[in-house]
Amino acid sequence: MLDAASWAARLGGESFLTQTLHRSYAVFPGKAAAVVGLLSWDDLNAILATQRLEPPRLRLSLDGEAVPHSRYTVPMTNRRAVTWHRTLPADLHAQLAGGASLVVDSIDTMHPPIGSAAEGLERFVGTPVQVNAYASWTEREGFGTHWDDHDVVVVQMHGSKRWKLYGSTRTAPTFRDLEAPEEPQGEPLADLVLTAGDVLYLPRGCWHAVSADQGTESLHLTFGLVTHTxxxxxxxxxxxxxxxxxxxxxxxxxxxxxxxxxxxxxxxxxxxxxxxDPDLVCRWAESMDTTHFGRAVPSLPYVNGVPARAEVSVRLTAPRARLTENRSEGTVTLAAAGTEWDFTQQATPMLRALLTGQPATLGSLAATADLEVKDVASLVSVLVEGQAASVVRTAL
Incomplete structure (x- = not known):
């Protein structure tokens, strides 16, 4: 579940985009093996221990209320007068055992496997994605019954979690809205239990309540989709x-x-x-895709361009770049990260390989396009300078 093709297969491909997205909730049963390697408890412990997670990026919630961070962190100040909050493990454990739920915002920027999965989903659904991690240990609802102002794809990682879905009381509510949705009345429309490997899609505005099923440890990820109204x-x-x-x-x-x-x-x-203009939405989508920077990554130590070595591996970091062939002119145009580049048509196979977002060596790209490695290195260097690509690894 790391690339766009994997997400498409998991969520139902084109039918998900045309029939489910923004419309109704959907459950996609899976197996625990499908999410192995995405986030383990050890991974989460390491993030909590090594990252300076200032509230509200790290937060606890209980019965719909935020737990004061003074109950599980302590302020630390270094000799340069920089202050941050250090998590106290024992106090954190006590709050979680008492029913609080733990949240880590934007965990995709701290844990590469989740970052890769988020980028893959972004390529599939065509919008930026942010991932939060949620953990709970009791049947108490950390956030109460609530709704989100963005669509989410939920991936259950460990244990099981109970979701009570109440549907929407206002069509397509937004963060900046003139009216607030009324709270739902009556019993939930659906009462679901997700186990490791299961995936749940919820459109924005769908009221829901979440708790650990049967009071056992539970960990899930929510892939939040940026809304375009x-x-x-x-x-x-x-x-x-x-x-x-x-x-x-x-x-x-x-x-x-x-x-x-x-x-x-x-x-x-x-x-x-x-x-x-009947093509207005298509024009807008192309603009959104080709101006989005994605998850730009530095290419250290190569600050003076990509070296012409066959074993150097590179990847396109702009997730929704577009390629246009201009056959009459014998050129091809790559639009990404707010820039357009024109290359000779011979570069087309190499650029198509980069569009997948998967790492590729300069040697393999050269072979694909029947170019010399030095020419490929020069081309990729241009993309790196334009913040659309990066060197991801080199052979030792």
Whole structure:
């Protein structure tokens, strides 16, 4: 469950994207072996012991309320007057045994296997992904009955967890909303128990309550999908129209009513023309994909370009880059991380190999495109400078 193909197979491929995503919850039973290597208890212990996890990145919650971090951490100050909160294991254990749930936000940026899985899911669903880890030990609900303002893909890692789903009381609620969803009434629509390897998808706005099943230790990951609403689409449209004079003029606040009406009319006309484009959503999606930086990684020690050595391994770090072949011109264009590069058409096979996001040696890329290693190194160096690729490892 690390790359886009694995996620597609796990979630149901195209049918998930067209029939389930943003629409309804879905459960995908699995086996514990499918998640081995993603996050173990030892991994979690190491993260808690070695990372400076300032609240709220590390937090505890009990019955829908945050547990004061002073109950399980102590402030530490070094000689440079930098202060952070160090976790006290015994106090942490006591809070968790008493029913609190543990949360580590953005664990994908601290643990490479989860980071790789998040990038793979991002390639599949086409939106940035953030992963949080949740652990609990009792049947008490750490967060109470609540809803999230983003879709989530839940992966049960260890033990079992009980999910009570109540559905939505407001269609597509958002973080910045004019009304808050009403709390659900009555019994849950579904009462599920996830075991290691199971996957649950929840659209935003679906009320739910979560607890460790039968009071045993439970650990799961939530892959949160960044939401793109019509409001964001309109914001993008406005950005595309900033070259128009109507959008650059000052609002005639003190103008006459006819002047104000004419001003609004010009704005309406500009928006109407843009919104009438049947390819508008496709244009927006391409812009989102090709300007997103993804998970850029430095390429140390190679600060002066990628060395022309066949064993050097590289990968494209922009997860939704796009490749366009210009056959009449004999070129190919790679758009990624906010930049476009034009290469000769001979580079197409090599660029297609990089688009998978999997590491590849310069030697294998050269063989794919029938190029010399030095030429491939020069091309990849350009992508590294553009923050779209990185060196990931070299042979010893």
């Amino acid at each position: 019509g409001a964001e689409l309109l914001s993008w449209v406005v950005d595309q129209l900033r070259s128009r004079l109507a959008l650059r003029l000052d609002v005639p606040r003190f103008g006459s009513p006819p002047e104000q009406a004419a001003f609004v009319g010009e704005l309406r006309e500009a928006l109407a023309v843009e919104l009438a």
